[in-house]
Structures are given as C-alpha cells and as structure tokens.
Amino acid sequence: MCVYETGKAGQMLEVYYQVLDGQHGDLDINFKVIDPKNATLLTDYKSSENSIIMDLEMDGDYAFCMDNTYSMMNSKLVFLYVLVEDKNGVTRNDIEAKTAGSDSGDEQNDTEGDGAEPKEVLEWEGTDENGESYYLEVGKIADSLSVTLAHVVKSRHLLSIYAATKSRDSYLAFEDTFIVDVWSGIQISLMFVVGMLQVYMIKKLFSRDHLGYKDIY
Template sequence: MSKLSLSLHRYILFPVLLISQFVSCIEREMTTTVEPGSKDCFYQFLKTGETLDIEYQVIDGGHGDLDISFEIAEPNGRVAYADFKKSDNIHRHKASTDGDYRFCFDNTFSSFNRKTVFFEIIIESEDGNSDNDDWNNDIFEGLSPEEYYDMKVEDIQNAINRVRTYLSKARQTQDILKSFEARDRNIAEENYFRVNAWSICQILLMLGVGSVQVFMVRSLFETDSKVNTIWKKLSL
C-alpha cells in the first residue's frame, strides 16, 4: 500500500474512531417491582470523581398511591440522599471515594400495594466522558504536526461532544416520556377498575334494596304471611 493510501486511510479512520470514543457513556435503565413490606437495593461501583445521575419514577401503585421511599448510601454506609413517599425525583451525586454505592427503593410502609418503579442511571467521569486518556495518546501517536493541525482535532472534539450531549439529552427525554406514558396508562387502568368496581357495588345495592321493598310491600297484602303477623303485633 502506498504512502498516499496510508495517509488517506488514516484521515478516514481517525474521525470514525474518535466518534466511537466520545459517544461511549455508561447508561442503564431498569423497571423493578417492589413488593409490599419489602425493600429492594441495587449497587453501582464508582471511582473517585465520577458522577452518578439517577432518576426514578413510580409508574404503577398496585391499586394504591404512586409513591416510594428512596435513599442513596455511600460505601461507608452514610446516607447521601433520602426521599420519603415520593412519586419521582432526580439526584446527582459525585463519588468521594471508590466503592459500591447503594441505592434502595423502600416499600415497607405499604401493607398491600406493590409498586412498579422505572429508574435510569448515568455515570460520567470528571470530563463528562469515559476514561480513555491512554487511548487518546495512542491515537495521536505517529501523526505529524501538520496532520494534527490540518485535521482540526479540537474542532472535531467539540462538535462530537455537542452531538453526544444532545443525543444523551434526547434519549433521556424519550425515556422520561416513555415512563410518563406507562404511568398515565396505569392510572387510566386503575381508574377504569375503580369505576367498574363501584358501579357493580351500586348495581348490587340497588337490586338488593329493590328486592327488599318488593318483599315488604307484598307482605302488607298477604294476611297469612309471617311478616304481616309481625306488622300487626308492632301496630298494636
């Protein structure tokens, strides 16, 4: 392969590799069900200086209120944040030490209703990206100063960082909208269940009252019925 071909290959491959570096980010999302009277905990390892963004939302209350208690604890056991009976919230915590950070969803205050919780976590280092400093040095190795400046690496980095930020925000917004849709659907289904249940109860009550009224009216005109006898004794 000629020197010109190698140079062109490097010019084409470098932006592709650079993009794959900058768009990498640790993001996780999960939906969990917390049974009544129980507490579910999750653990995430963080390095010093990394930032944990966590957002949660109760999307189903199991015929009860859409609320849950939540807390974030550091590796030494100190509780950094605590919420009591909230439907949703967002927390941002910067790790002060290496270790497993614990975040728990607490439904011990509920005796009958289980809660379905959607949550998303985003982990960023101090520069907002994954740790790839050594990889950066390797990718620039072998490039002449002319090639380095001609490619305007700083401009490419800034543009890719902006694209990555916008993509992350767009995806986070879509996840939030999806959780809103799930919560609204569960609320509508819960209201549908309550309306049907109360309607059935009212219909049964009306049928019962109507039957009692018919029985009582008929007993007034039947002289040999036991109810008529009781009425006569009461009237005396």
C-alpha cells in the same frame, strides 16, 4: 431492594426515580443512596419522585436502595434511572471554544513563523461536487460526533423520563377507572336487591289467605 452502580472519584452521579404504580395504596417509597463505605449519602422518606445530582468523592460501588416495608399490603412499581459520567465531558461550548482557539492558534503560528514548533494534524480528504479536493481535520469530526452522541444520550434520558411519566399516568387512570367500576357494580347490585325486595313486598301486600287457598290479585 438495592441497585448497584460503579463510580469513580470526580465523576458526576445523576439519579432519577419515580413511583409508577402503588396498586391501591399511595405512590411513595423510601429511597437511599449509599457510598462504597456503607455511609448514607441521601435519604428520601415516603417520596413519590426525585431527581438527584451529586459529585462522587471515592471509587467503588454505590447502592441505590428502595424500601417499601411500611406498606405491607401494596407493592410498588418504581422507575429508576442512574447515570454516571465524567464531569469534563465534551460539550458544545467546549467544542466551539476549542475550534476558536485552534483557529486563532493557526493564525498566531503563521505570524510567528519559524518560532513555533510544527504540529502534526491528521486530516481527511474529500471531493466536492465540482471535483475539487478539500481537507477536514479528523479531530473536528470526532468532536462533532462526540457532541452528537451527547445529544443522543440526553435525548434518550429525556425520552425515558417521559415514558415513565406516561406510564404513571396510565396506571393512575387505570386505578381511577377500577374504583369507578367497583362503585358502579356495588350500586347496580344494591339497586337490583332493592328492586327485588320491592317486588316481593308488593306481591305480599296484594296476597291473602282464606278458606285454605290463596287468592292473588
């Protein structure tokens, strides 16, 4: 089974997979990452989980293939997370550096006077609780929203991984409980058979046949 994701050269690829359930078999699987030219970039053999980060070198559809043909009796449940994003995404450090640079640039423009070219800045006008007007650059608001969005995406990514790990623990607990229940059933059945056999043997021990009838004590 393969899953495809479109990527472009220069972007960063992040892949995380984890085998959640293997029924009564091992929690492992073969995993491959294949580029648009059908060349294998990475291969994991009988691995339960892995986190992969790599830079994309060409445009096209990348394939993420999972193979379980070596386990004919047991199917596998796999959690797969694929994220393709630009390497030059907006980060907190970039915003702080950009803000500091713009502030220093404003001071430099003030000192240079008419030597600097005027720059058009789009501002948002607001009113504080005292009724006084204030202005905020729309660019800074957009940068703050971009940082917030990046944190939300990262939080969603971490929550997905946590949910997968929790699901895996649930499947493992269910598997262990199933094994305990099976062994308990076998032992109870064996104890019942042995008990019935003992009753039968004791009954035969105290029974005797004579004169055409059976006396039982």
